[in-house]
Amino acid sequence: MHTPRTNDHAEPRPMRGDGMRSRALSTALFAICVAVVVSLGAAGCKSSPPPANDASAQATTDDEPAAPRAQSPTQADSPDSGTPQPTHDFEITELAVLGPGTDHTRMLIAKVFERVGDRLFFQRVGEPNVEIWTTDGSPEGTRSLQDLRPPETRRFGDIHVTRVLGDKFIFEESQGNVPDEYAVWMTDGTRQGTKLLAVLEDPYEMRNPHPPSRHFVESRGLVFFVGRDDAHGVELRVVDNPGDGEHRVLDLAKGWRSSSPTEVEALGDRVFFVNGEAGAPNGREPWSTDGTDQGTFILADIAPGKSSSLVEVLANLDGVAVFTAVGKGGARQLWRTDGTKQGTSLLHAFSDPDVSVGSQSYQLRIVDQKVYFKVNTPDGAQFWASDGSKAGTGPVDSLPPVEKPADTLSDDMLAALCPGDCAVDVKRTQRIGDRLFVDAVVGPDDKRVRKLWVIH
DSSP: OOOOOOOOOOOBBBSSSSSSHHHHHHHHHHHHHHHHHHHHSOOOOOOOOOOTTHHHHHHHOOOSSOOOOOHHHHHHHHGTTOOOOOOOOEEEEEEEEEEEHHHHHHHHHHSOOEETTTTTEEEESSSSSSSHHHHHHHSGOOOOOOSSGGGGGGOOOOOOEEEEEEEEEEEEOTTTTTTEEEEEEESSSSSSOEEEEEEEEEEEHOOOOSSOOOOOOEEEEEEEEEEEETTTEEEEEEETTTHHHHEEEESSSTTTOOOOOOOEEETTEEEEEEETTTOOTOSEEEEEEESTTTTTEEOOSSOOOTOOOOOOEEEEESSSSSEEEETTTTTEEEEESSSTTOOOOOEEOOSOOOOEEEOOGOEEEOOOOEEEEEEETOOOOEEEEEEEEEESOOESOOOOOOOOOOOOOOHHHHHSOSSSSSOOOEEEEEEEEEEEEEEEEEEEEOOOEEEEEEEE
């Protein structure tokens, strides 16, 4: 039944004559009927309320409060209904449009969504290329990395390599208007903290769809990375003054031959790496450097002679590398090093050559400065742990569980991302302090768009 609406804001007019009693009686009967309808869901009232501008419609006493007026859900939720609106204990801010909400966008921006210090680095579809952006969680602090560099150095090439190095973000970009040239940049997300590390010419790597890892590390203010040029091959390079674009080459394999360093780790004042030179007198073995030719040397000839020990680093435990190697007889061994010869020692030697040690990330856990890993033996799998000491290396019952913070969005948060009749598909989240960054696709099917928000 249609319930007539009253005008709550109408000014009452004075009543005259004997009609006042009849109208008052009609008002009382109608109020009782409405109360019955509200409480019992009755079919309705056959009498009509008095006109809204009649004083008896507004009249109440302290002993007889006016009956409540029933509201539909849409009326109750309406800002004009007088009902208090829901309040939230969070605030949502839109930071950027990442691109259309398509699978093509997903593939284009999948590479970068990284926490670096107190900032987030991410990708968005721009013109003419996919761009890397950074944000501190505020609209005014959200900008393209292009804006952080001097105008004369701004290029629009492809991003080939990215890496988080402490509180810095490193990216390598081909120079769009200079063939066969690319630049390596380091930034903390600010203009003054954006520095050119090196400009390299390398036609081979520019054509390589899967360029080798740069292995960026930092030690004593120096930045180390692996790069190639025609004169020196693939070698470890050193940047003494980030920002001037100059670097030195540690040319272990002299001339155009390559030492192809791998497993590069910063260990305090020294840098650990594996010399991968083919045909080297000691084979492929662990080395260490302080960034100078005289301070670069082999740590141990684990597989004697020209044989290679096949070193694989399990973990860097605050300046101590725990690694596996193949020793004499072909069996796996566990080693530790702090980058010095005296700090390099054997932790455990397995006797069976068929024993293997899992070095993939999914097989490792690092908890409280101890690395846990899987050891596969002919008798079955075992779990081991090491803190970098011989006494602290041995079998354990199991790998510790992986603990991930729960960053599930509440229904209120999802509704706030896209109010109304709107679908929300959360793709990625990243928590930085008390801020939760959300990458999500929103909108109706024919107008889907991918955006970045921050929730405080």
